[in-house]
Amino acid sequence: MLEERLEQLFGSPLNLRQKGTPLYLLVKKAINAPILDGRLIGGDNLPPERDLAQYLNVSRVTIRRAIDELVKDEVLTQRQGAGTFVSERVEQPLNHLRSFTEIMQDRGKSISSKWLDRSLGMPRAEERAALNLQDDDLVVRFYRLRFTDGKPMALELASIPSQYILNPFAVEGSLYALLDKQGKRPVRAFQRLRAISIDSERANLLSIPESSAVLYIERTGVCAENSPVEFTRSWFPGDSYDFVAELQNTL
Structure with missing residues (x-):
């Protein structure tokens, strides 16, 4: 055989x-x-x-x-x-605003998470800038390791203004599903992507060698009222994803 x-x-x-x-x-x-x-x-x-x-x-x-x-x-x-x-690769469109949970469920994947941090605190400088916050505003942070079919697929750190989610333990599954229930799901977003070498701590979490090339994405999501409701930083193993976008000639 x-x-x-x-x-x-x-x-x-x-x-x-x-x-x-x-x-x-x-x-x-x-x-x-x-x-x-x-x-x-x-x-x-x-x-x-x-x-x-x-x-x-x-x-x-x-x-x-x-x-x-x-x-x-x-x-x-x-x-x-x-x-x-x-290597298993997930094709993720860049021109559709969807959550990690939604993308993986569409592919029939089993999804789980390991929570690394769920906390309420003062905003850091990058969070204030991305979410248009004042120094005395608060943010809720959700930091987790995402798995599909038992394999580490992403590290995700999301910051949400506390006026939309006050309880750090309110999210169990999809963050977008919870925001959707409150009428604050992002309807558009600005994303910045770049390849970086991952540090030893995050490499260990993703079960990849230190200094491996990963795709780092920053996303700021805006709700229908044109207010920023999400600032998410994600680290994706380079051997797991293909990010695709449809381009059109506007001339």
Whole structure:
């Protein structure tokens, strides 16, 4: 059965020796091919290194280097004690204002959270600027690690003016659902995205190596009355998301 799977993924045993090209790059290309054409999809496990080496007629050192390169490219992900898997990616549109819960539920994912902080306090400078607050106003902060199907998928720190949510423990699931009940759900938002290297504390929470590239997003959400009601900072593992947007020619 293993032999059949290897043949299904890679075809007949390949001659991977090509003059002038490092062998590990040829192996990398061979492993990536069934991912590119859909024979391996997000969440699928890669055959064991030993079997890949035997089938492709290369050393395990070469297989390991090729896999390491694909892990760096965020095509593959490794889970300690479980093996090597094709990275699962969530396609998230940038032109629709939706919550993490709504996006994952649409994809049939099981959602859970680990609360890191729920508190009421004085606004920091960035919160005052984003939410148009005075120095003596209060904000409620919700900081949590978000999971889908048991996998860490995002760190999310949301700040809400206390006039909209006073109790830090009022949110259990979707923050947007609670704001919607009060008629204060954001109807538009300004988002700023950039790639950053993650610090050791957040890397540990997301179960990724320190200094890994992650996508950092700041979002300020505005309700129908044109008042800012949400200032959220999120950290997304780079191997988990594709952010897409539809662009139109306005000329």
